Each structure stands twice: as C-alpha cells, then as structure tokens.
Amino acid sequence: MEKDTGKGGINISFDELNWQYSLDDLDSFKDLTHLINLALQKIRENIPNSVGYFFVLQPEYHEYKEVVREGKFSIAEDSDLITYLAIKNEIINKKDIGSDVFFKSDDEKILNFLFSKEMGVNVIIPVVYRFRMLGFIAIALKDRDANITKEEKMFLKLLKESLKVSLFAAILIDKRFHDLLTLVDLSRKMEGFDTYEDVSDSIVELASQVVNFDRGVFYEYDPLSGKLCPRSMKHLEDLPELDVGQSVSGCIFEKKKPVMINNIKEHVFFNEINREKFISFSFISVPLIASKRDFGVLTIANSKRNEEFSVDHLYLLKIVASVIVDVLENKILYQRLEKSYFETVSSLATALEAKDKYTRGHSERVMHFSVGIAEEMNIGRDTLREIKYAAVLHDIGKIGISENIITKPGKLTDEEYEVIQSHPEIGADILSSVDFLKNAKEFVRYHHEKINGTGYYGKKLGEFPYEAMIIALADSFDALTSDRPYRKATHPEIALKELKKSVGKQFDQPTFDAFIRYLKKNNMVRQSLLL
Template identity: 40%
Template sequence: SELLELSEYPTLLHAYSSLMEIKRNILIDIATKIPFDAGVYYRFDDYHDQLIPEAWICGEFRPEKVLRGKGISGLTLERKRSLFVPDRKTHPSFIDIKEEAFIQGSFISVPVFTDKNFMGVITLSRDNEKSDAFGVEHRYMLEILAAFLSSEMSSRLLYNELEDSYFSTVSSLTRALEAKDSYTKGHSERVMDFAVGTAQMLNLSFESVRKIKYAAILHDIGKIGVSDDIITKDSSLTDSEYGEIKKHTEIGYDIINDSGMFSEIKDLVRYHHEKIDGSG
C-alpha cells in the first residue's frame, strides 16, 4: 500500500504550476509518506559548491548553508549517494559533526540528481526519544520520491530553458520592430515593467505574473505584419490605414497561437486594446 501511495507522487508534482511551488511543498508532501521530526531540502549552488536551504520543517531551528563534505548533507553531496543511520549518537562517523544540529537520532539524507544535473539534497531526521527510528524501508521510499522529484524538476528546468530562449528571441524581434519608429521604441518593455510591477503589488501568483510578463512584452508582436509605412507615418492615419493597424492584434494572436510555447497568453495579446467593459 505504501508503494502504491508513492506511485501517486509524480501526478502530484506535475500539478504544481512552477518549480518554486514544487520546492515549497517538497517536505510537506514527503511528510504524508514518511513522517519525520525535522527535515530540510537543500538546493545545490554549483557556483559556490555548497548547499543552500530552500525548504525546511525544523521547529525553531533555522538551517544554514552547508559546504561540500561538511555535515551530513554535505557528505551526501560529496558522495552522491544516500546516507542512512539508525542512531547518530552511536555512530562513530557522525557523533562529532557540528553542522546541522537539528539532526538528532536517526536520519536519512538522499541526493536529488539526474545524469546531467545535481539539484540538491533532502535530509530527514527523527528524534529517537520521541519517535521510532527510521528503517531501511524509509530510505528506499525517500530514494524513490527523490527520483520522481529529480525527473520532474529536470523536465521543468529544460522547459524553462526552452521558454527563456524562445522569449529572448521573440523579445529581440519586438525590439527590432519598435526600433523602426522612435515614437514606439522601448514601448513593450515599458509596458512589461509597469504590468509586472502592478501584478506584484497586487500579490498575484507567480504563474499569473509570468503570463503577464510575457503578454506585455509580446502584445504588439502582430505589428510585424503591418506595413512599415503605416507604423512609421508621422501624420494622422487615414481610415484605411487605421483599419490596417488595428489588425495587429489578430496577427499577434495568430503568431502566438501558432507558436505553441506561449499559446496560454494568446487572448491577452488579442484583446489588449479592448475596453475594460468589453464594449469594443
């Protein structure tokens, strides 16, 4: 039954909207499968070669950064394999380790990594005076959860890289388009700054802010399908010309919709000139 419950974990991870949300809930989710008294998820900082605590359940104790080879989690990082000890106080290798004082009694420390990325370490402990010690089955369970977690995080990281690359390409195209006209130069970036700032002040979710950011920088991408003579015209537009420039929202919608990558913001691009009451 416990293994069956573990099989549901990938579905739970996939339902989270962002990597940030996954990390925020790692220990909360694990606690439903493997009860513990204290636990930390550390993110691996490749540049400084250290572990940085990103999520923890440790009572009043606040975990600190851990260097490679130091503490229990640092050893897990160095060895890239799990550590499992039923009682820290009786294990000669761990009695005198000063780092990670929150780890009392039994502990399990498991790396989160793929062939290409080392993402972090999950370390759980149980106070043997309050709880039963971890068993080897708990180690295997945490290793399975870490494998699911690393797979999902790796996929998210790859998608984010592709998304950032695509966004950078399209943003460059938008800037090149606006550079043709001094009146509109930098317009989309200013819109993005104001829109994102407003969204953050309203405490919108990370995912909502992300969508607003992308929609703001790309909202005028449809002008690529409008004649340069109309876009750069320094006098009033004729009715015919005005009709042409109004088409940029539909053109932008088609571009975004066909891209697939940002299809979720297509309606924001399409209706960004609509009145707030929807009257036109």
C-alpha cells in the first residue's frame, strides 16, 4: 500500500490520510456549490491564514468562472494559463508560473490579477479528470510565509485526488438540474402560447434556450405540397423549400431518426447530400413526428470547430422536440374544439337572425366592422381574436328573449325595453362556461355601455372593457345602415355624421377615427369625406 507522511511526520497510507483530513466529507455534497464550499472549508481548516478561490469549467460559455463570489472573475478556456495548468496537472507555486516563458501578453494580464493585492494567489491546484481540466483552486496565503509546508502540500495533493470524481459528478448533477429547470420553464412557456402558429413560429427560439448554436431552422411539413417549408429561423433568411429526402434536413425527416454530426466534411454520406449552406461543420437534426402527424424537422448548426455538439445536446434537443410535438398536438386539438364550439354558437346566432329579415347577417357585419376598427388601432392578435368572437356573438343573448319583442315593428313598451336590455347579461351567461371566451363574454356583457355612463349598466369610460366600445360602434353603424320595419337604411356617410354626435358620449374620438379609416380603405365612404 502506498505510504506518505501525515500530520506529525508519521508514514501512513492514503486511506489513512484521507480519514485524517476528513476528506470523506466531500462525498456528502448536495450540489456543485456545496462541494466547492466543503473544499474551501477544508483548505481553511488545514492551511492557516489562507483564502481559496475555486474556478470551475462552464462548458456552455467556454470559460472557467470563480464560483463562490458569483463569477467575479473568469478565464477563457483557450487561454495559455488553462493549457499550462492542464498540462502540468500538479500543484504549482506562484514563482514557477512567474518564471515560465509559456505565457503571452494576454495571459500576463490574467496572472497580474491573480497575483495582485486583491487576490494575492500563491498556489494553484488544477483538477483534471479524463484528460480535461474541470477546474482549479487558487490559494492566497495571508500574513504568513508565502510557501506552503510539506504537510500542507500533502493535504492539497490528497484534496486534488479526492476532488476529481466528486467535481465531475457535481458538475454533471448541476448541469442536469439546470437542464431540468430549463425544460420545465420551456414547457410552461409553450403552454402559454395560444395557437399552433405561435408555437411553430417559436420553435428555433425555444431550442436556443436549451442548446447554444450559430444557426438553425424549423422546416414545417406541408402535406398538400409534400414540401418542407422554412417556418422559423435563427441567423438565416430566404431559405428554399426542401423535398422530403433532400439534403440533410429532408433526409432526417424522411428517416424519422435524429442525428448529430461533428464536422460534416468527415462524414461521406451527409457531406455528399448536403445542400444547406448553413451546415458547414457540426449539426444536430431532429424530426418532429407525432403518432398521426409529421410536423417537420428542426436542424441547428455550429460553424466553429471549438463549438462541437455533444451527446448531451442531442439528448436535450430530443426532449425539447418531444415536448414541442405534444404541445403542437394539444394546440391543434384545442383549436379544433374552439372552432367547433364557435361554429355551433355562431350557428345559433345566425338561426336567431334568420327569423327576422331585417337583422339577417347583422352579427357577421358587426364582426367585420369590429375587426376592421381593431386592426386600424393596432390591437394585438389575441385581443383581435377575442373581439372577433364577441362581435359575432354579441346578440346571442336574444335567444332568451321572446320573439314577439325582438321582431315587434313598433315602439317597445317600458316593460319590453327592460326585457330587451337583459340580452347582454344573458349572452355573457351563455358564454361563461367556455374558457377561451372568458374575455369575449365581458365584451358581450358591456356592448351597450356608453362612456358617459348612460348605458345599460351605467358604466363610464374605464369601468368597462374598451373592446366593448369598438363592438358598440360597429353595432350602431350596422343598425343605422340596415333596413328596419319602421325605416329604410341610412346612407353610410349620413350614418357617420349621426354617430359623430355620440363621440364623447357613447364612443371616444380615437375609435371613431379608426372606423372612418377602415371604411375609407374599403371604399365604403368617399376618401374626401370630412366629418
């Protein structure tokens, strides 16, 4: 058994030394930070008046970062100092480094900082495992002899050996935990998307949150044309469509198996078929395939030799692709259910209008006007969709109103008017059980409000959804420009002049102006019309 000198100069085995310095404690680490703190604590206990700095490899950033003080200082992986430490792989004194001609001027700046009064490093201990330096410990000796004793050197030698496997495991655990958190966050983010299109347009951006790469593209499969069409990209533009089986991405989609290649030039098959110029060195290509649908293929690439992909990257990208496929399937199903429900309720509104020739097509026209106003006001896509639903369903509550009242040709009595005033509330109740209409139902509820507070509920501007006012304006315009039992339709320009009287009372000026712009764009009123 190998022997060495422990405390008191007695020759003992490495196992006994390990016990003597309590280095078995290092095996109890919970995570990377905990392991580093344990190691630094052992240094403080066994080397008096010392301060330790632990630098750990950050593979994604190609640098060694000082961990405990949250990256106060970092050193590039390709620096001469890192190469020197990895080659030497032994405890190194300040004087040995200072006298070595190995270093260039750039590394002198690093050394000057390490040896400065701020850090005051005297000893560096590299931790190398499987031919890669996982990190190194820099130790500053304060208010004492700048040289470590023989016993301290033995302790550091043993610490270095004890840390190798533990540090490798801790880095791996830390990375896996970080990957897991990233994937969980990614899943939440994807669930926040409203539509299939939202997810498809974000696939490359989502992948970039898990794996670093220079360029990437998601080709969406179009079953009608049989083509792979670029849908979302990173640092790419104007990519051509691919046939199934064509080039790298087309081949991966056809074979339905993910592939990772580092240096495509050395791979005869893929180098021969490659027609995608952005794949010049390393790439990962993953098909997005569900049980009943082929969505497409995601291909990412790096052009630099020092940024090769690893099996970990392939593993993560396969998980991301799997999650994306699940979300895409759910969005398609949800959108089908949403469309089905919307069509069912819309058909009820259409059936209701069909009973009265004067209101036939009213809801559809109100929908077009409302969407037109909203687009002129640059309202977001999600809200635009909610306005569309609310507008076409704004009178759905009239299903609960007697047909005699709805179709009455003459003036309504006070009692009848009170009944007709209940249709927005009935409509909101009808839509209340449908999750995707939770905002739209409020637009339906308040589409007879006026900004001066004289509407059905007596709400003023700011007390009811702004979108409800858009629908109210569209509703009023269509009512004026449609035939009624008691009058003929009003000309659109005359209707606008009439509605202008309600600006500041029922509608605000910006909404009214947006409606005029929409009507002019669609040639429904004269371009020269002034109000």
